[in-house]
Every structure is written in C-alpha cells, then in structure tokens.
Amino acid sequence: MLDIQTVMADLKNKQHADAYLSLMSHYACDPMGGGEDISDFAKENLITTLLERNDIFIVLIFSGDQPAALLTAIEGFSTFACKPLFNIHDVVVHKDFRGNRLTKHLFEKIEETAKQRDCCKITLEVLSGNDVACKAYQSLGFSDYQLDPEFGSALFWTKKL
Numbered sequence: 001m002l003d004i005q006t007v008m009a010d011l012k013n014k015q016h017a018d019a020y021l022s023l024m025s026h027y028a029c030d031p032m033g034g035g036e037d038i039s040d041f042a043k044e045n046l047i048t049t050l051l052e053r054n055d056i057f058i059v060l061i062f063s064g065d066q067p068a069a070l071l072t073a074i075e076g077f078s079t080f081a082c083k084p085l086f087n088i089h090d091v092v093v094h095k096d097f098r099g100n101r102l103t104k105h106l107f108e109k110i111e112e113t114a115k116q117r118d119c120c121k122i123t124l125e126v127l128s129g130n131d132v133a134c135k136a137y138q139s140l141g142f143s144d145y146q147l148d149p150e151f152g153s154a155l156f157w158t159k160k161l
Contacts, residue, residue: 002063002100006109009058009070017047019060019067027092032130057086059109061102068097071106073114073122081120086110088124091133103136125156 009016021043027033038046050056055076061069072090077083088110093102114122124142126133144153 002068002097004068004100004102004105005062006105007060007062008109008113009060011047011051011058015065016058016060019062020058020070021046023060023067023070023092023094024090026094027090030095032127032133033092057110057113059106061097061105063097066096067094068100069093069102069106071110073110075117075119076123078120083120084117085119086114086117086122088122091124103133104140107140 007016009020011017011020024046025037025043028036028038050058055074057073057075059071059073060067070090070092071088073086073088076085076087078085091103091106093100111122122142123145124137126137128134146153
C-alpha cells in the first residue's frame with residue numbers, strides 16, 4: 001500500500017507551489033491535458049495569480065516528498081440553491097502513481113471542504129473519451145446533469161477569447 005499524505009495546499013509553501021507547478025506541467029503534457037506543456041507565462045505567474053484569489057482550493061497528495069496528485073477547485077455560486085458550489089477544474093494523478101486510488105482521496109478531501117463551506121454541489125468537466133476518468137468519477141457519485149430527461153444532458157461549451 002502506498003504511503004501518502006493528503007493536504008490542502010498552501011501555495012506560500014515552496015514545496016506545495018513547486019509540486020503544483022510540476023503536476024500541472026505533467027498534466028498539460030498528457031494527451032488528456034492537451035499534449036503540450038503549460039506556457040512559460042503560466043509557469044512564471046500561476047502561483048502568484050492563484051495567491052491573489054480567495055476562491056481557489058487545491059488538494060495535493062504526496063508520497064514521501066514526491067508530488068503524486070492534485071485537484072484544483074474553484075468556488076462558484078448556484079443561483080437556484082442560493083449557495084456556493086465547487087467546480088473541479090483540474091484533477092491530476094502523476095503517471096507513476098496511477099492505479100492507487102488517489103482520485104478517491106482527492107475527492108474525499110475536497111468534498112469535506114465543500115461541506116464545511118455549505119456548498120450545494122460539486123461540478124466538473126471531463127472529456128467523453130477519457131474512460132478512466134469517467135469511470136472514476138461515476139464511482140464517486142458523479143453523473144451527467146439533467147433537469148428533465150426529455151431535454152437531455154447539460155453540455156459544457158466554451159468560447160476562447
């Protein structure tokens with residue numbers, strides 16, 4: 001069994017900041033992350049920019065001193081429920097640590113935080129072709145979003161600016 005430590009990241013802590021950037025770079029280079037490293041601009045500015053925000057929540061998992069996984073959640077707001085929500089923006093498990101159920105640990109920690117903040121739900125986006133992630137998220141209780149099956153599932157659309 002893998003010995004892990006799951007923590008809410010403190011990006012003022014150099015170990016946490018370095019782990020975050022390392023795992024984000026690893027994720028970006030993976031085909032499911034776009035297959036291309038994050039930009040030099042992002043590498044130079046991401047930690048500082050995240051530290052300026054109060055709506056970002058990051059979970060890190062370490063195995064010893066090695067960064068193994070991360071989850072980035074951004075707090076939003078549900079107008080229907082009149083409560084905060086968390087949107088999971090990044091989920092990364094380093095390839096050397098896959099198959100150890102780290103996603104479950106990430107989601108347990110962020111769900112605990114969401115409940116403490118009285119969030120009404122947690123949302124996420126996943127590529128339909130990412131079967132491993134889809135199965136993991138389904139096993140954790142996630143599903144597509146429908147108000148009425150007659151109108152189908154909600155779609156996540158984007159417009160780049």
